[in-house]
Amino acid sequence: MTQQTDSAEARERGYALVGPVRHRRVLVVFVDALGPSQLEASGGLGGLTHRGHLRGILGYSCGALPTLLTGAPPERHGRMCLFSHAEREGGVLAPLKWLGLLPRLVHERGKLRRAAAKVLMKTAGLTGYVDLYRVPPELFRWLDLPEREDLFNAERIGGVETFLSVARRAGLRVFAAPWQMPEEDRWAHTCAVLRARKPDLAFAYATELDGALHRAGNGSREAWAAARRVTERIERAVEAMRSGGGEVTTVVVGDHGMADIRDVVDPRRLLEELRGTRLFVDSTMMRFWGDDRTLERARERMAAHGLWGRWLDEEALVKRQAPVRGAPYGQALFVLREGALFAPSFVGGAVRGMHGYDLDSPSAYAAIASDAPVPEDCGALADVAGWVCSMLGLDVARAGGETGQHGGPP
Structure with missing residues (x-):
């Protein structure tokens, strides 16, 4: 396959396409809360022989996932926590302050909060992840939601292009799992698409390990059972991806680990x-x-x-x-x-389990595993996008000179 692009355009978006080039097909499986210890406890999630750990970011998944997708640190893509301070009061969340007119026992109910979140998404045109949790209603007047868009289909996150978007621009066949679907349905859909459409790049998404670890902690039967199901689903996805022929590389990567409370x-x-x-x-x-x-x-x-x-x-x-x-x-x-x-x-x-600690904490590291050797310079979440692009025949020319390195804690 031959892909070319104007050098100025390539510099502007941070990646250059090289051609002629013959690329391999790549399956990236993102597993929420897969840290090095969780990977080993699960037996490697499919027995992928090449394993390593990645320096993470300060914050939560809403910052780690954009770093994984863009190859840029949070200071560039602007994501770190689910809620941020609005530039001015009266933003997208401001109407929710009226929840405070209800008794606390009423407005904190999960059913009511989920309903309010759905209404907000529809009226504000939000396609990203929205959860109101237990935020006091009076705070909504000055809070904001940085994640307004579906990260897997967004062209850019905070002005930085994702490797999914780069591949789409290059004319490659790209599939990203619909994160909004229930877990079992999402995986069934993913495997069906991998067999039928034979994508060059596929991005699968597993969430249930994170939930099990939060509820029951490391070493629990619930976490082990979740890891077993994730392993089986990854194996089916790999089989479906390979049915399309050609050389296929599988990369399983997390966003952080999990610490017992x-x-x-x-x-x-x-x-x-x-x-x-x-x-x-x-x-x-x-x-x-x-x-x-x-x-x-x-x-x-x-x-x-x-x-x-x-x-x-x-x-x-x-x-x-x-x-x-x-x-x-x-x-x-x-x-x-x-x-x-x-x-x-x-x-x-x-x-029972939580993440979101400082950078030198074991749970701040993410795991990576592959059936191909992981490059020595792939040591941080911000390095994964470049590796994926290189396997796809996209020559990485990082704008701003990103290295994926984090300054250490004090």
Whole structure:
């Protein structure tokens, strides 16, 4: 197959297409919460012989998945947590503040929140992942949802093109699993499409391991059973992909691992002491906005409560390649040490497993496995897109000189 492109266009989107070139077909299987220890505990998810670990990002899946897809760090694509600070009040989430007119026991019900999320998606034209969790209604007036689009079909994320989009632009046949479908249905659909359409690039998506690990923790029967099902589905997908003929490479990759919870921190007393401070409580971090005096007071209160963790100011966030321009995710944040959990938080209650810790935490690393040798320079989530493109015959010319390297924690 021959693919060519104007060099200026290639530089603008970060990748150049080379030709003539004969590429292999690639199956990428994204497994949510697949860290190195989860990969080994599951027996390799299909016995792929080449395995490794990838440096992750500060934040959650909503930041890790864009990094995987674009090959850019969060500071470039702008994603880190599900909720961010809106540039101005009265944004897309603002109408939800009226949920506060209902009693708390009513407006926090999952059924009502899911219904409200569906209405929001329809009225605002959102195609990305939306979940309102337990966010206090009064916060919706200044919160925003960075993920407005379906990441698997978006041309760009935060201005950076995904490897799926690059392949589509090159004229390759691309399939991305519809993440909105129930797990079993999605995999059945995926295998049917792989057999019928014979794509050059396929992106499959597995979510149930993440759910099992959150609910039951590592080493649980539920997690083992989920891993077994994921393994069987991957094997069927590989068989379906190979039915199209040609050389096929399979890459299984996660976005982070999972840590077992040993310490639950109730933040309600802290929130009372910090009343009036603009903040957001995620499962593993508390994020703050305000002037220097406000931030210093918040830091003092965290220390006074003797919480184990790290205070990350703007300098520390820059070092971790987190988005800091405009402070969308906080001017400073406190991240708990691995194994601790804020509960109740604005996104949920107590669980057995969690991720979202600092970069040197074992659960911050993602696993990668393949039936082809993993390149030595593929050591971070941001490196996977380049490897996939190179296997497809797309010559990587990264705009901005991204290396996939993260600055280490302090």
